[in-house]
Amino acid sequence: MLMKTASQSLTEQLCARFADRIRNRLLAPGARLPSVRLCAEQQGVSVSTVVAAYDQLQAQGLVVAHKNRGFFVRDLASNMPFVHAGKAQLAIKTIANTPVDAAALIRGMFHPISDKPQPGMGVFPAQWLESSFMPAAVRKATGASALRDLSLNYGEPKGDSGLRRALSQRLGALNIHADPSQIITTVGATHALDIISRTLLRAGDYVMVEEPGWAVEFARLDALGMRILPVPRRADGPDLEVMAQYCQLHSPRLFVSVSVFHNPTGYCLAPGSAHRLLQLASQHNFHIAEDDTYSHLAPDHATRLCALDGLQRTIYVSGFSKILAPGWRVGFMAAPPELVERLLNTKLLATLTTPALLEKALAWCIEQGQLRRHAERIRTRLDQARARSVKLALAHGCTFAAEPAGLFGWVETGVDTDALAQRMLDEDYLIAPGALFHAVRKPSTLMRINFATTQEAAFWAVFARLRDGAYRL
Structure with missing residues (x-):
């Protein structure tokens, strides 16, 4: 609770509390502050104290007032007043400059x-996530001359060949048949999705994304200048009727999907929906990035688009940060053969290679059955x-x-x-x-x-x- 002190008034304390949250992105652009009366009740202060604090926040450029509607967090990144969005319609529409801000959750992780x-x-x-086998894997990967060789030389452009072989076998267990040459390692699954977007899309292109969906993905695509088409996610899969309308009106280039244990709903894709979705992709010539971040939590027999499609229009994305080692940041993608070199070029331009030392350690974890x-x-x-x-x-x-x-x-x-x-x-x-x-x-x-x-x-x-x-x- 706020308590008046000799050095700081209640107004200053309340203003500082909201200002800190806004600057640290714990309150996202567009978020509505509590009404003056409600805030006074919640914080145990007078209405005049809240009015004065909100005035100070407005003077600092942190919030903007809308007559008869209240105070809203300003978009500091664009340095422009945020216009509060009305209730979103489910009708076909494009989304530009989406105000979704996922930074609060990310900052909370760090x-x-x-x-x-x-x-x-x-x-x-x-x-x-604590284990004894991970330190052992690192020691194994850095023994004798290995540490010198791995530290003083760039790794393989596509990623450690041993890891890619292990990943190929792991994907085979999911009925996804990918040769090691089709696999590219990345700095986590998010990096893989970014490589796909930068390779297949250009600023202004339309991309379909499930809604509700991963907040980071909305924010990332928006930052790249893509025009987002939100697809309602249902229990059996994406709303195919909405997708068909998008295809007719906007010719989207990509669909980003979490088929298994969808975030945030936990839904898993049904086989029938998967087949119809792949037919739609073939008919309208768009690719699908299948984000299988939670694959280690799901049964191997869960329906995956890449297994049904055989990596023709689909690109498989996954990683190990969720289940094993967030700090290692090892992810990967498996792609159609004709896209591999393009995707690899994008990776090389951004990161050159990925850390061979950690990739070798991860390969050992997989091969020894420790990860399983x-x-x-x-x-x-x-x-x-x-x-x-x-x-x-x-x-x-x-x-x-x-x-x-x-x-x-x-x-x-x-x-x-x-x-x-x-x-x-x-x-x-x-x-x-x-x-x-x-x-x-x-x-x-x-x-x-x-x-x-x-x-x-x-x-x-x-x-x-x-x-x-x-x-x-």
Whole structure:
């Protein structure tokens, strides 16, 4: 709670609290600040204190006021006032300069706001990933003259040949047949998606992306100047009718999809939808980037587009940061033979090569079966955490908008989760409000939770207390 001191007034403290969150992107551009009366009630101060604090924020260029609507966070990156978007329509439309800001979640990953488990994070807790075989793998890869050779020479352009052979065998278990020559290693899965976008697209091109979807992907494509076409994601797959209309009107060049354990819903692609989607891609001549980031959490028999398509119009993307070593940043893509050299050229222009030392260590982890056994332990632990988290969510009045599966839950709260997120920050919890997962930011009562970090009753007790005092949409 705010407390008046000799050195700082309540107004200055309240202004500083919001200013810090805005500058650190914990409040995204377009986010609406609590109403003056609600903020006064929440912070235990007078209405005049809030008015003065909001005036100071406006004077500092951090917020912009809209008559009869309230105060909204200004877009600092463009140095232009943010125009709050109205309710997004499901009709066909293009999205330019999308105001989605995923930086809050990313910054929270790098700089936790507290030592509490964070429900909005997109990764496993560090203690879950600890192992003895990873240090052993690094020692194995750096023995004798290997450390000198790997440090003083660039690695192979496509990535370590041993790792690519191991990945080829791993993909074979998923019924994705890719020769090692079709595989290119990258600095994580996000880097692979970026290479694909830079190779196949140019600024102004249309690209289809699932909605709700990964906040970083919306932001990344927008930064590249692409025109985003949001495709509603359903339980069985993307809305093919919407995609067909996009194809007729805009001739998109690419579709980005998470087929298995979709983020944030946890949906998995149904075989029938997969077949019809591939027919649409062939008919309208667009490629599909299949992001299988959560492959280690899913059964091998789960439907994957690349397995059905045989890597003709599809490009497979995955990595090991989620399941093994976030700091190693090892990802990869498997592509149609005719695209490999183009994709490789883009990689070389951006990063030259990727770290051979860590790639060799990872190859050893795969070949020795260590990664497989590690993934099995993580899946067992996640299943237990999910059961506890779901039980707590239901007990505290929430429901699930999608059947709980994988790492994330898509939770219906009944209140504006943008406003709730601001209140949760006061309690040192960073949540992921539903608005983050849309191409155009709009009020949402949904939030994404990480099952691994929401299995404690303490979080849900704070959540319920603040939710019950929030405005419902």
